[in-house]
Amino acid sequence: xxxxxxxxxxxxxxxxxxxxxxxxxxxxxxxxxxxxxxxxxxxxxxxxxxxxxxxxxxxxxxxxxxxxxxxxxxxxxxxxxxxxxxxxxxxxxxxxxxxxxxxxxxxxxxxxxxxxxxxxxxxxxxxxxxxxxxxxxxxxxxxxxxxxxxxxxxxxxxxxxxxxxxxxxxxxxxxxxxxxxxxxxxxxxxxxxxxxxxxxxxxxxxxxxxxxxxxxxxxxxxxxxxxxxxxxxxxxxxxxxxxxxxxxxxxxxxxxxxxxxxxxxxxxxxxxxxxxxxxxxxxxxxxxx
Numbered sequence: 189x190x191x192x193x194x195x196x197x198x199x200x201x202x203x204x205x206x207x208x209x210x211x212x213x214x215x216x217x218x219x220x221x222x223x224x225x226x227x228x229x230x231x232x233x234x235x236x237x238x239x240x241x242x243x244x245x246x247x248x249x250x251x252x253x254x255x256x257x258x259x260x261x262x263x264x265x266x267x268x269x270x271x272x273x274x275x276x277x278x279x280x281x282x283x284x285x286x287x288x289x290x291x292x293x294x295x296x297x298x299x300x301x302x303x304x305x306x307x308x309x310x311x312x313x314x315x316x317x318x319x320x321x322x323x324x325x326x327x328x329x330x331x332x333x334x335x336x337x338x339x340x341x342x343x344x345x346x347x348x349x350x351x352x353x354x355x356x357x358x359x360x361x362x363x364x365x366x367x368x369x370x371x372x373x374x375x376x377x378x379x380x381x382x383x384x385x386x387x388x389x390x391x392x393x394x395x396x397x398x399x400x401x402x403x404x405x406x407x408x409x410x411x412x413x414x415x416x417x418x419x420x421x422x423x424x425x426x427x428x429x430x431x432x433x434x435x436x437x438x439x440x441x442x443x444x445x446x447x448x449x450x451x452x453x454x455x456x457x458x459x460x461x462x463x464x465x466x467x468x469x470x471x472x473x474x475x476x477x
Contacts, residue, residue, distance in 0.1 A: 250443075257445040261437060265446075268426060269433035270453050276346040276415040276429060277457075281408050283351025288358025289393075295363050306359065313356035318349070318414055325349040326421040342427040346418040350411055361403050365396035402472065405465035409458050430454055 215223070294306035313321070325348050329336065338344040369392050377387035397404075416431035423429075428436065434450030 252444050252448050254443055254445045257441055257443050258449050260441075261446055261449055265430070265433055265437075265449060265453060269428060269430040269450065270456075272343075272418075272427060273412065273415050273429040273454075274457070275343050276350065276418055277408065277412045279340070279343055279347025280350025280354055280411050280415070283347055284354025284358050284407070284411070285404070287351060287355035288362050291355055291359035292362035292366065293388075295359060296366060310356045310359055313353055314360075316353075318353050319417055319420065321353050322346075322349045322417050322420050325352070342418065342421055342423045345421050346415065349417075349421075350414060353414070354407060354411055357407060358404065361400050361407070362396065365400035366392060368399050369395045399472070402465045402469040405461055405468060409461045409465070412457050412461070413454065 291306045291309055294302040295310070297303055297306075325338075325345050329338065338348060340347065373391055373395065374384075374387050377391045378384065382390070415429055418427075418429050419432040419435075423432065425436075430450040430453050434446040434448075437446035438444055
């Protein structure tokens with residue numbers, strides 16, 4: 189009886205495969221993974237070598253990296269193009285941040301008309317292409333309000349167009365930040381005798397902005413790139429931003445180098461902002477631990 193039970197138990201035993209055991213083909217799982225990664229790296233290296241070998245580097249250098257053409261762009265590309273891009277971006281971000289806070293509070297309001305207006309604004313301006321908003325500001329506003337001049341000229345028009353679009357996106361970001369603040373913070377402030385308005389202004393909103401600083405930095409990067417649409421406002425030579433500046437000089441000199449230099453100038457703005465956003469996100473993750 190005992191022998192039969194022991195035999196059945198032995199038949200039920202399943203031998204687990206060791207972690208480094210060889211597969212039927214004679215290769216371990218780790219070895220197969222190494223071969224797979226080696227094959228992918230090899231394919232990538234072959235593609236890179238083929239591209240480098242087949243490209244006409246002389247023509248590329250002459251048309252896209254002409255040092256003589258690049259030198260002729262300075263210092264105007266910095267004092268005009270880069271400066272105007274920074275100004276348009278800053279004005280648009282300021283309008284978007286202020287408007288986004290107002291729309292976000294309206295979105296969270298207990299008054300139905302405020303919520304309806306905020307919801308409609310967010311859905312409309314998030315759904316419209318930014319180019320249409322620029323055309324509306326540059327053409328529609330003067331036609332709708334004859335004799336009305338937007339302060340700041342092209343900078344004001346560009347900032348308003350960028351701000352109208354940014355307001356919709358920032359409003360949702362700020363709303364999410366406010367809702368992320370624990371409700372106990374507001375309740376504790378109210379229990380100390382603060383009004384709802386003062387508690388929001390002094391307690392909730394500052395904490396919400398600490399939470400949303402990284403996404404707001406990303407929004408600033410997007411606005412910097414979107415400022416290239418200012419060219420549709422009919423700007424003057426002194427009001428050109430980087431894209432318009434590079435395109436005009438490329439057409440005058442019959443060379444694409446100015447566009448490449450303009451792109452590098454954009455990277456001088458966007459890469460530090462992107463690094464800042466990642467650093468803030470990392471600091472925020474460490475703060476939650």
